[in-house]
Amino acid sequence: IKLDPKYAKAYCNRGNAYYMKKEYDKAIMDYKKSIELDPKYIDAYMNLGAVYFNKGEYDKAIIEYTHVIEIDPKYAKAYFNRGDTYLRKKEYDKALQDFNLLENSGYKIDNKLMEFLRKNVKK
Numbered sequence: 001i002k003l004d005p006k007y008a009k010a011y012c013n014r015g016n017a018y019y020m021k022k023e024y025d026k027a028i029m030d031y032k033k034s035i036e037l038d039p040k041y042i043d044a045y046m047n048l049g050a051v052y053f054n055k056g057e058y059d060k061a062i063i064e065y066t067h068v069i070e071i072d073p074k075y076a077k078a079y080f081n082r083g084d085t086y087l088r089k090k091e092y093d094k095a096l097q098d099f100n101l102l103e104n105s106g107y108k109i110d111n112k113l114m115e116f117l118r119k120n121v122k123k
Contacts (some may be wrong), residue, residue, distance in 0.1 A: 008038035015047060024051050036102055042068050042075060053085055061085045092120040
């Protein structure tokens, strides 16, 4: 960062170090700086979503995963993470939507999870 303060990956990497030490607020600042420097840097959005998820700030996590999907609609991990976040919020219909999309794209989703979601989706 000292050598090149405009290098987005450096902030993301430092954010990862803070994340591993559970210094979430510092990680958030670095991930946001990384995104500011490179608005299409998917790793920074994914990591920011993970921090929010771990803090229980699920709405913020969903926003970050959705940003990734807007940048790259084929980025499967963003759909999985967003679906998992919806699951935590008990928004089963939205979780099912994301997991169905993954299944239809050839990814294997746990059968028991899919059954649970289908059973619990509000009719």
